[in-house]
Amino acid sequence: MRKSSLPSLSLRIDLAPERRIGPGKIALLEQIDACGSIAAAGRALDMSYKRAWDLVDETNRICGQAAVERQTGGKNGGGAMLTPFGRSLVSRYRAIEKAAARAAQRQLAALSAEIASRPRKSKA
Numbered sequence: 001m002r003k004s005s006l007p008s009l010s011l012r013i014d015l016a017p018e019r020r021i022g023p024g025k026i027a028l029l030e031q032i033d034a035c036g037s038i039a040a041a042g043r044a045l046d047m048s049y050k051r052a053w054d055l056v057d058e059t060n061r062i063c064g065q066a067a068v069e070r071q072t073g074g075k076n077g078g079g080a081m082l083t084p085f086g087r088s089l090v091s092r093y094r095a096i097e098k099a100a101a102r103a104a105q106r107q108l109a110a111l112s113a114e115i116a117s118r119p120r121k122s123k124a
Contacts, residue, residue, distance in 0.1 A: 007108045011097045019062040026093045028055050029086055032068055036079045056080075063089065 012022035031041035042052030056068045067086035071079045082090070 006112045009097075009101050009104050009108065011093075011100055013093065013096065015062060021059070021062070021089070021093060025055055025059050026090055028052060029059070029067060029082060029090050032056070032080050033082045033087070033090070036081060038068070038070070038080045041080075059089075 010023055012020055014020050027045060028041055028047075031044045032038060035041045035044060038052050038056055039049045042049050045052070060066045060068060063085070065085050066083050067089050068080050069083050071081065
């Protein structure tokens, strides 16, 4: 099996019951940072503005502080930007994700080898 086909790890951080930060919310925060807009970030991730706004609102609420700050519209319309906390949240999540992937690499490779060595059942 090629290295690119190894199983991968997806990380979700449970801050408390029903309070989770995972790859979807982090990707949305990264897109907001890149696009400067919740609507544009949602479009980039193929989600509705309402879904994007709900995820931003949930992230702000579960963290107890704003990760995203909306900017009121003017001549060119409003926008959104990550707060310093929002940038820190993304950075810490990505650091935790990298550390977990490094720690799991050997086990993921072993799992992949075990799956590859088993004879595949043919479909009838």
